[in-house]
Amino acid sequence: MATSKVTTASFDSDVLKSSTPVLVDFWAEWCGPCRAVGPILEEISDEYGSKIKIVKLNTDEESAIAIKYGITSIPSMYVFVNGEVVKQIVGAKPKPALLKDLESFLA
Amino acid sequence: MSEVRNVVIVGSGPAGYTAAIYAARAQLNPIIYEGSVTAGGALMNTTEVENFPGFKDGVMGPDLMDSMRKQAKRFGAELITDDIVEMDLSGDIKILKDGSGNTVKAKSVILATGSAYREIGLVNEKRLSGHGVSWCATCDGFFFRGQTIAVVGGGDSAVEEATFLTRFADKVVLIHRRDSLRASKIMAERAKANPKIEFLWNTEVIDVLGTDKVEGLKLRNTVDGTESEQAFTGLFVAIGHIPRSELLIGQITLDNEGYVICEGRSTRTNLKGVFACGDLVDHTYRQAITAAGSGCAAALDAEKFLAH
Numbered sequence: 001m002a003t004s005k006v007t008t009a010s011f012d013s014d015v016l017k018s019s020t021p022v023l024v025d026f027w028a029e030w031c032g033p034c035r036a037v038g039p040i041l042e043e044i045s046d047e048y049g050s051k052i053k054i055v056k057l058n059t060d061e062e063s064a065i066a067i068k069y070g071i072t073s074i075p076s077m078y079v080f081v082n083g084e085v086v087k088q089i090v091g092a093k094p095k096p097a098l099l100k101d102l103e104s105f106l107a
Numbered sequence: 108m109s110e111v112r113n114v115v116i117v118g119s120g121p122a123g124y125t126a127a128i129y130a131a132r133a134q135l136n137p138i139i140y141e142g143s144v145t146a147g148g149a150l151m152n153t154t155e156v157e158n159f160p161g162f163k164d165g166v167m168g169p170d171l172m173d174s175m176r177k178q179a180k181r182f183g184a185e186l187i188t189d190d191i192v193e194m195d196l197s198g199d200i201k202i203l204k205d206g207s208g209n210t211v212k213a214k215s216v217i218l219a220t221g222s223a224y225r226e227i228g229l230v231n232e233k234r235l236s237g238h239g240v241s242w243c244a245t246c247d248g249f250f251f252r253g254q255t256i257a258v259v260g261g262g263d264s265a266v267e268e269a270t271f272l273t274r275f276a277d278k279v280v281l282i283h284r285r286d287s288l289r290a291s292k293i294m295a296e297r298a299k300a301n302p303k304i305e306f307l308w309n310t311e312v313i314d315v316l317g318t319d320k321v322e323g324l325k326l327r328n329t330v331d332g333t334e335s336e337q338a339f340t341g342l343f344v345a346i347g348h349i350p351r352s353e354l355l356i357g358q359i360t361l362d363n364e365g366y367v368i369c370e371g372r373s374t375r376t377n378l379k380g381v382f383a384c385g386d387l388v389d390h391t392y393r394q395a396i397t398a399a400g401s402g403c404a405a406a407l408d409a410e411k412f413l414a415h
Contacts, residue, residue: 028249
């Protein structure tokens, strides 16, 4: 399944109250590494959508949430389980490296 | 894939794309591995490039790379957005493996993997990376709005980052271990005239302080050894680059800093049919235009090699 967009309004229901793990991709249009990692996250979402939900949060539009979670570098990919951040991945990585980081959620 | 290609290009900055343009126009049917997250190279993380000839009003780094990429494509270069993770360059037929597990064979290889950011080498620098420590002002500057941040380094990239960061930060302190900048005059003058930039000369960063995020830096004066602490919420590291030659160790002759050694003014490495260009070979100039020039030379050297 394709990734979806998350906003301040939908963050609670889409991320914090989700029954499956959620990876939030903090990104922005002007960030080169974010654009590089975007298609990789789409592929992971297509292949593992039943295990992990991948949503994208635009830090320009939703800066309050980015600040709340202390984001200082993008792309930052935080995995939430039961409303808590359980994994933080910072910086664009090739697909095999990302899959390895996410291993425990994809099994 | 059992087909043997004429030339495989590894890396996609100005050097790799220029090599692809020339090799494609020479009908060599090149294939270029752009890198899965590094496609476009270092210029993808820059803003305005003011010194690339032909662009009298400047050009955005990512736009310049996009144009080069399209130009290579227009002449038939095959572009693959993946990494090369293994290379066997010793035989007449070179064998390369990509990140998806595919193998490609070729009679010649052009190496243009560029360079990566150099780290200071502090434990806490790594630990707080992404939590206040950054190597990319254009990516991360936005998150430091209204704050006081440090940039370490004295070259063009440090000065460019410091200048760019003043768009967001209240104060940017440029920390340099010498007493003058290595940066080009025009950029240094611009930084010195910027009221938001302060300079901390003869100073090195010896520790990054903070539990979950950067809260300050421990500094040492390089002249008298005095140590001090200063509060910062961000640290941008711009102390140069290291060549991305890790896959070549043991195969290609490298100098003691890891740069590929080429024969004379050519792009020929010690292995027949293997050529190197761009930041991977360049200690000295490290400009988009010099990288592009050496990418052109590599394609011409490869063409000549294949004709014999």
